[in-house]
Amino acid sequence: MSFKLNLPWAALWLTAVCTTACTTSPMSPATPDAADALRWNPARFETQQLSVNGQTVTVRAFENIVYVRQPVDTTYQVMNVYVPEAYFHGQAVGGYTARTAPIFLPNNVGGYMPAKPGTAQPAAQGPNAGKLSTIAVALSKGYVVASPGARGRPTKDANGVYTGKAPAAIVDLKAAVRWLRFNDAALPGDAEKIIANGTSAGGALSALLGASGNHTDYASHLAALGAADARDDIFAVSAYCPITNLEHADAAYEWQFQGVNDYRKIEISMLDFNMQRKEVAGTLNAAQMDVSNALAPGFPVYVNGLNLRSASGQALTLDAAGNGPFKDAVAAQLMASAQRALDAGTDLSAATWLRISNAQVTGIDFAAYVHAIGRMKQPPAFDDLALASGENQLFGTAHMDTQHFTAYSAAHHSGTAAGGSSADPQTVRMMNAMAYLGAPGARNAPHWRVRHGSADRDTALAVPFILATTLQQQGKTVDFALPWNVPHSGDYDLDALFSWMAAVATQPR
Ligand code: DHB
Helix, strand or coil: CCCCCCHHHHHHHCCCCCCCCCCCCCCCCCCCCCCCCCCCCCCCCEEEEEEECCEEEEEEEEEEEECCCCCCCCCCCEEEEEEEHHHHHCCCECCECCCCCEEEEECCCCCCCCECCCCCCCECCCCCECCCCHHHHHHHCCCEEEEECECCCCCECCCCCECCCCCHHHHHHHHHHHHHHHCCCCCCCEEEEEEEEEECHHHHHHHHHHHCECCHHHHHHHHHHCCCCCCCCCCEEEEECCCCCHHHHHHHHHHHHCCCCEEEEEEEEEECCEEEEEEEEEECCHHHHHHHHHHCCHHHHHHHHHCCECCCCCECCCCCCCCCHHHHHHHHHHHHHHHHHHHCCCCCCCCCCEEEECCEEEEECHHHHHHHHCECCCCCCCCCCCCCCHHHHHCCCCCCCCCECCHHHHHCCCCCCCCCCECCHHHHHCCCHHHHCCCCCCECCCEEEEECCCCCCCCCCHHHHHHHHHHHHCCCEEEEECCCCCCCCCCCCHHHHHHHHHHHHCCCC
């Protein structure tokens, strides 16, 4: 539990600049404090009134805090911090106090694109337009909320130099965590109870934040930004459909989708700071089928090298054809998902690939399931041979937009994109949560919740399954599920998410 300095707060809060109107207009980036630009300024806030399920919640909004001393991009290296007003009056919310409230740390990253911090207001546009924000719900339950922005794959500075290539986004999130710890004594909320949340690329970054706590691999990047000199390990991770383990995701994808030749892919772009998604359909050509056939056999080799075991101790391996206890365990997760849906009264008659008798899910035809959900990506799903994927762009450099990050795609480079060079393996590793689980020098978060919808085709089911199984094997508390028929998305089960958060918040570190 962290030490809190209580007395000076009251005096400072009396000088608050705004105490009434609810406003949604963002503030300009904070003016650096002469003593230390990273010191939280309790006087720089606006009051916001949030309507959460019929309840009015009053919060202090500390928006656009630049969380490093030498930012390279103050559009994204900023954080919004929200604190329930009650904590400034010695009151409790949801059983928490200013001293004990966990800090909910959601990021808005999607597609490894740059992301602005989240706000407590409903989104103006995008898939969640008009919906109650997860941040507002967290505040109504007594969490302090800190939502960091982060640089992303196309981000450039005024000279046209790329500033958001890997590992920029994770370095930014770590710097934000360090800011919270640096300010822990004064800022309401317990920086020893930070719970990260994110979806897809944002889920991968949450997981990576949870896995790579305090690892020195990131030290020089953090020092270059003037990040606070504080720890960056966190307490818990909520990751929705994490697009992680990119080095092995191509093989995993073909292990699952080999033989499914029609695809419906989503093209991601940015428009006015918002991510746009457009669906494009097609059929794999013969060369792409060859790529699928070349990649799929690499997956059993990878899995068998992980020495994964089920909770009952069974070795989760695969034979050369990709069958075996590992696949059975993934299928069992799907069956458990279907059983939960059935128990909740969902009509599963359209899922002809399930065997159901006497209201029990007794079997699954995995190949038929895969055909039913359909392929989204062409092989290689992530490291595109012509460097056209978002992940190719993630692994570019200051002066090069795209690079390969797997040996296979580098060796089979094609297309018109110049070069076809490969990212430095250390940078690739620094984007993969798997690389830091159990690694010497990394403090892994003890509590994890991982969700990947059963209808999600953005990465193979094996990717979150391997993450969750590795965590379980290493003694972490893991709540893992493949919610029934849920597509690639996040924050769709807030009651369950917040129940999990409340339960883990009572646990020790
Ligand atoms: C996301 C989706 C993808 O399919 C991908 O490859 C990377 C990121 C996303 O939604 O964040």
